[in-house]
Amino acid sequence: MVVITIIVLAFTVIMLQMWKQANENNVRIHEVTAVGTGEPVQLFFISDTHARKINDKMIQNIKGQVDAVIIGGDFVDRRTTKQTLLENIQLLKTLGPIYFVWGNNDIEFDAQKLQALFLQHEVTVLENEAVKIGKDQNFSICGVTFSPNLEQVKEALRSCDLNKTAFIAHNPELFTSVHKHYKPLLSIGGHLHGGQIRIFGWSIQPHGYFKQQGRYFELVSNGYGTSLFPIRLGAKPECHVIKIIFEQNKTFTVN
Template sequence: MRILLNSLAGVTAITIAILVYMFTYAKRRNVINHSYKVKKETIHGKELSVFFISDIHRRRIDRRLLDKVKSFGSMDVIIVGGDLAEGGVPLSRIEKNIRMLATLGPIVFVWGNNDREVGESEIRRIIRKYGGIVLDNMDTSIPSHPLWGVCGTDDPSSGHVDVKASLKNAESYRYLIVAAHNPYLFRKVEEICSPELMLAGHTHGGQIRIGRFSLHPPGEFIEQKDRAKLISNGYGTSIVPLRFGAAPESHVIKINY
C-alpha cells in the first residue's frame, strides 16, 4: 500500500509540475523580430515597422511587453489580428489592452472568430475611442508611409467575408499588407493579388504540441523573394490557459523598401 501511495504521490507531483510549467510557458512575453527587403523598381531607402499581435483572448497587455516592443524602435502601425477577446472577458480588460497598444502607434484591427462574443458594437467603440480602425473587408493607408496600404478581411465565422471588397483599392497603393485572422484566406487573396506581406493567426500553433503532433501546424514566417507571410502562434490561449511546444508570440516586422 505504501508503495502505491508513494507512486500516486510521485505521479501527482509530476503532473502538477507539468501543468505549472505549461501555465508559466503560456504567459511568456515573446516578441519575435523579422526583417526583409522589398525589391521593386524603385528603392526608397525607407523602413516600415509593423507590430503584429493576434489571439490575445484573455491575456493582459502589460508594460513589460510594451517595453520589449519599444526596444526595437518606434512602430508605424499596430495590427491586431483578431481574437482580441472572447466571451467572458471584461470590457474593461479589452479597453485597457487597446489603450496600452495604442501607445505604440496607430491601431488597425481585423475580426477573429471569438471577438463578437463580447459584442460587436463594444469592440468597435473601444477601437474608435483610441483612434483605431476596424478593417472588415476594407483598406486604409499607413499615415507615416502613405505608399503602403493595409487591407483587412472579416472572419469566415461572420458569414460576411468579402476578399474582393477588401482588395478593391489594392492598386491604389505601391505596397500592400493584407491582414486576416484565418490563414485559410491567404489562398483567396493570392488569387487576386500578391501583397508584400500577409498576416494571420487563429491556429495558436496548435497551442499544445507533442513533437510533431498537434491540431494545427506551428506558426511560421515565410519569405518569398520580395514578399513574406506570417502565421503567428498568437499571444493568448483558448479553452485552457496552457501551452506546450508552441510558445506565445507577437511580432515586430521591419520592411526595407
C-alpha cells in the same frame, strides 16, 4: 500510494510548466524587403489575445514608434473583462495607431459594444478595406472579415499596390484561395495558436511560421493568449515586429 503521489507531482510540475510557457512574452522580429523606394515601414502585430493582459514591460521594450499596430483578431472573447480590454488598448496606443480585423471569438464580447469602444478609443476596424500608412503614405494594410468572399477581398485590395501591401486575415487558411488571384507583399494571420498544445511536436494545427517565397512573405502567428485553458506546450506565445525595407534594385529568386 507512492506511485499515485509521484504521478500527481509529475502532473502538477507539467501543468505548471505549461502555464509558465503560456505566460511568456516573446517578441519575434522579422524583416521584409520590397522592391521600390521610400522610408521603411514598421508594424507591430498581435493576435489571439483573448482574455490575456498584455505585458507592460514587453511593450515598453519595443523601442520607438511603429507606423501601425495591427490586432489580428480574437482580441477578446467571453472571458475578457472590460478593464482588461481597455488596459490593452491604452497600452498598444503607446506604440502607434491601432488597426483591428475581426476574429471568430470577438463577437462573444458583443460586437456592437466592442465597435463602440473601438470608436471611443480611436481603434480603426478594417472590414474588407485598406488604409495607407507610413511617413510616405505609400504602404497599405488591408484587413478582411473572418470569412470574406472573393469579391470582398477584391474590393478591399482594389486601391492597393500589391507590392506595397500587407494583407491581414485572422484565419490564415484563407491565404491559399486569396493567393491564387492576388499576391500581396506580406500576408499575416493568426487563429491557429500554433496548435497551442503540441505533443512531441505534433498537433492538429500547424506551428506558427514566417517564410519567404520569391518576393512574397507570409507570417502566421502562434498568438499571444490562449483559448479554453491558459496553458501551452511547444507553441510559445508571441507577437511580432515587422520592418519593411524598400530597395529599388532588389532582385529575388523566383520559387
